[in-house]
Amino acid sequence: MAKKIFITGGTTGIGWELAKAYARCGYDVGVCGRDISKLPMGYEIDFPSVKAYSVDVTDAPALIAAVDEFAPAGLDIIIANAGIGVGSKKRDPNFEAQRKVFAINVGGVINAFEAAYHKMFEKKSGHLVAIASVAGFVGLPGNGAYSGSKSAVIKMCESMQLDLKGTGLDVTCVCPGFIDTPLTQKNDHPMPFLMPAEKGAMLIKNAIDAKTKLFIFPWPMRIIMTVMDKMPRCLYRFIMGFQFANYSKE
Ligand SMILES: NC(=O)c1ccc[n+]([C@@H]2O[C@H](COP(=O)([O-])OP(=O)(O)OC[C@H]3O[C@@H](n4cnc5c(N)ncnc54)[C@H](OP(=O)(O)O)[C@@H]3O)[C@@H](O)[C@H]2O)c1
Incomplete structure (x- = not known):
């Protein structure tokens, strides 16, 4: 029987590239998004093993039902991939947007893991994967909720790796740098080491196959973020203040 993987936010970007990669490897693939018409036209014919569900990851009962x-x-694997970013150059925080980012980027991961966990635990086998971000290692200006939400996911996965040791379940946390997707196509700032989504998905799949605990890529970004994470915070504030001096003070 074919292995089963479910990918939240699998209708575009990294999620859809992962869905195609797993379908090509013989998996039955479930994907969800709020608007499944974002899937490419004719996907059912090109990828008959992909089944789409119109589900918002903040709706835990609906996600569990799907x-x-x-x-x-x-499931054999769940990838909690659905996520949004709401960057702003304004001084005043957009609290409504921040709540939404946390509900999807953190709440959505919890809901996805819950939907998969109980049956995996009974079978003593399964793989919980979350897509965080390199943004989770530092507090980025104008992106507090995004950085904070991804940081929460990184630490949640780190804890779960300890908690689930010996249960037969694996936990992988993936921290991509810039990947070319609809999420980043709206950015108006430089995106160093930007990578095509297909290549990003291939690297993520390899890391999942290898049961890597924490996968940070591409490697130059891994080095930069590790240095930024470890440097004295006064130095970090100085560098970022200089880099983002043109931010609006409205
Ligand atoms: N692209 C990058 O450079 C990058 C870097 C680091 C981390 N990431 C992370 O990678 C993940 C995928 O991002 P991406 O770049 O592939 O973005 P994307 O192309 O915008 O895809 C996001 C996916 O999530 C779905 N989604 C968003 N909110 C949802 C919700 N409430 N319920 C269900 N589905 C929802 C979207 O569909 P609907 O809008 O129709 O719901 C879409 O399928 C995100 O967690 C993102 O933070 C991306």
């Missing part, structure tokens, strides 16, 4: 319908006997 995963249960897709895989009544449980």
